[in-house]
Amino acid sequence: MENNEVQRHSGSTRRTFLSASAVTAVAAPIVAQSGIASAAQAGTANVAGAARALGSRHAFDPALRALLRQIDPDRIRATIQRLSDFGTRHTASTQTDPNRGIGAATAWVTQQMQSFAAASGGRMTVQQQTFVQPVANRIPVPTTITNVIATLPGTASPERFYVVTGHLDSRCTDVLDFTSDAPGADDDASGVAVVLELTRVFATHQFPGTLVFATVAGEEQGLYGSSHMAWQMNAAGNDVQAMFSNDIVGASQAFDGTKPDPFTLRLFVEGVPTAATANDIALMQSVGGENDSSSRGGATGTCGPATMWALATAPGTPKNLQIHTTPPGTLSGTNLTTLTWNANPESNLARYEVVTRETSAADWTGAIDVGNVTSVTLDISKDNVQFGLRAVDNAGNLSPVAFPVIAA
Numbered sequence: 001m002e003n004n005e006v007q008r009h010s011g012s013t014r015r016t017f018l019s020a021s022a023v024t025a026v027a028a029p030i031v032a033q034s035g036i037a038s039a040a041q042a043g044t045a046n047v048a049g050a051a052r053a054l055g056s057r058h059a060f061d062p063a064l065r066a067l068l069r070q071i072d073p074d075r076i077r078a079t080i081q082r083l084s085d086f087g088t089r090h091t092a093s094t095q096t097d098p099n100r101g102i103g104a105a106t107a108w109v110t111q112q113m114q115s116f117a118a119a120s121g122g123r124m125t126v127q128q129q130t131f132v133q134p135v136a137n138r139i140p141v142p143t144t145i146t147n148v149i150a151t152l153p154g155t156a157s158p159e160r161f162y163v164v165t166g167h168l169d170s171r172c173t174d175v176l177d178f179t180s181d182a183p184g185a186d187d188d189a190s191g192v193a194v195v196l197e198l199t200r201v202f203a204t205h206q207f208p209g210t211l212v213f214a215t216v217a218g219e220e221q222g223l224y225g226s227s228h229m230a231w232q233m234n235a236a237g238n239d240v241q242a243m244f245s246n247d248i249v250g251a252s253q254a255f256d257g258t259k260p261d262p263f264t265l266r267l268f269v270e271g272v273p274t275a276a277t278a279n280d281i282a283l284m285q286s287v288g289g290e291n292d293s294s295s296r297g298g299a300t301g302t303c304g305p306a307t308m309w310a311l312a313t314a315p316g317t318p319k320n321l322q323i324h325t326t327p328p329g330t331l332s333g334t335n336l337t338t339l340t341w342n343a344n345p346e347s348n349l350a351r352y353e354v355v356t357r358e359t360s361a362a363d364w365t366g367a368i369d370v371g372n373v374t375s376v377t378l379d380i381s382k383d384n385v386q387f388g389l390r391a392v393d394n395a396g397n398l399s400p401v402a403f404p405v406i407a408a
């Protein structure tokens with residue numbers, strides 16, 4: 001276990017948005033491309049009245065239901081038992097013993113993923129991503145570390161990536177003890193089992209975006225495997241729009257003996273991005289967007305097939321969303337707000353929705369259908385609500401919400 005663990009969580013949040021997909025026509029004070037609505041025409045400054053109210057009901061796609069029915073709890077249990085049977089999966093454990101250690105476990109995971117890929121009609125590929133980690137804290141000698149990666153290329157926008165991982169390595173109390181038993185059933189055979197099961201059920205489907213299922217190693221020694229994979233994807237120019245790390249999934253009892261609700265997951269999602277620049281932080285302070293990072297926007301309540309299916313099926317998050325507080329040709333101090341963004345690349349894109357919420361609300365509460373455009377002017381003051389934007393495809397699938405930056 002390192003930093004970002006998946007645990008239990010109760011209560012629904014804005015993160016349930018992707019699965020709440022009701023789409024209806026709305027009457028909203030907007031003008032898209034053809035001018036600016038007058039205040040009289042709009043007739044209201046009440047956002048809750050103008051925008052379609054967003055409820056919390058879930059409208060699962062039948063295809064998602066079918067996929068969920070393929071999840072096999074017995075397979076997940078068997079995977080956890082098999083991984084525990086390797087005795088230890090410590091990063092510095094043997095890589096030559098056929099039955100014990102990280103080498104044998106890596107070979108078994110690779111074989112599993114290859115068997116799933118065989119059912120994909122040649123679309124899913126499996127690779128071992130191997131590198132040598134030099135001596136470092138918790139790495140006493142140069143050590144070969146291997147990630148196992150299954151990739152299912154997207155059909156419509158393959159440059160858009162969604163990544164799900166679990167860490168294969170384990171440890172006992174002494175993080176440098178690589179010979180003692182460290183079965184690591186909870187931490188993190190459980191996460192690897194989730195990744196393998198997702199690989200299996202997703203392999204026979206096709207999605208617009210590219211899906212990556214990976215087991216990473218060197219986690220307990222310092223996140224080395226996942227860091228290497230991230231650098232490689234960055235160097236390749238992959239547009240990674242979301243990544244989920246499954247670590248300790250499904251534990252039946254907490255350290256203090258309490259038994260949490262088994263039907264909810266705790267999702268750890270950063271608010272202010274780790275990589276935020278001083279300028280980014282200044283923008284958040286200006287518009288109150290510290291809770292609207294791309295991570296928060298993309299997170300949807302669970303780390304399982306509900307999430308991956310929705311992200312891979314839906315359009316990508318709109319890019320370069322800017323808010324113009326004084327639309328061109330208008331006087332400063334107006335209540336008009338203009339949003340502009342880049343067109344999405346998906347061929348099945350239907351339209352965009354501006355979502356709104358009161359500044360005091362934690363969740364988006366309203367949606368305004370603005371059509372298939374790349375700019376819109378609203379007769380809603382930016383002083384009254386927060387704005388976001390999401391893309392909608394022909395089937396009604398919703399992208400994560402983009403949060404605007406202030407136009408220069």
Ligand SMILES: [Zn+2]
Nearest residue numbers: 001002187247
């Ligand atoms: Zn862990």
